[in-house]
Amino acid sequence: MSFAPEQFASANKAAIEAFLTFANTAFASVERLAALNLNTARSTLEDSVATTKALLAVKDVQELAALQSSLARPGVEKAVAYARGVYEIATEAQGQFSKAVEEQVGELNKNIASVLDKAAKSAPAGSDAAVAAVKSAFAAANSAYDSINKAAKQVAEIAEANVAAATDATVKAVGAAPAKTKKAA
Template identity: 45%
Template structure:
């Protein structure tokens, strides 16, 4: 029977840490993009507010003030929509990166598990064919479940994205 060596355990732990920090770095990159977007939006908003307040202070009568307020409504909604699109792009990009990395990680785990089962089958003592077949069957069922879940999740994301 095959057993894990300390070197294999250390390698598995290092791979897990590498994966964890890869995901953490991706999360921070997305967060950094959102912060940069908000800083930029804040600067633009401050400059525009200053310009508006200057115009409002120089208004000679209430009709000029009402005209100024009316002229600001359409650009404000357009800016809000553009901001929402930028946030959606950042979040969608981060989600795609996470999904890609998770898929790659799962495929590696799947490959390693298949190798383990094959090694188990080769090194199994006589009479344990039923147990090895059960392991193989369970592994195949888990893979089929993962594939179905992945397909359903991708369809859900596509549906939600199409509606947005």
């Protein structure tokens, strides 16, 4: 069995397209992350200036305690929002990478199946058992890949749910803390 130059050209074109998909996804994600970091840095600087001005205006310990409790929640909420933003960017990039890999694996599977069918047609008499064994091994490998892929998606979904739950719990805990502080004072 031989491969025609068109097959090599087609394979090279597919590889270049896959590389460009990965590169574009990576650059878009880095660009979004850079914008998030820049906006967060700008917001943090503005908040620091406002906090400094508020601290300079404090006249007694009670005002300082009230100011401190009022500043804690927005800071934690902004940190949680930043973490959510980073997580969202990473999750979307991972999803796009996974989709591209799945497409490549699907195309590879079609090509291998085609090659196996051509090999079976041109195989010498009596090699049916060997061809069937190769096809069976190929089917088993695909089944294993599908199982691993499904398990990985389930793990990602569970992790995403746990991150969301932890984030919500953190925000609620910080929201409850100032109320407890006010009751104690």
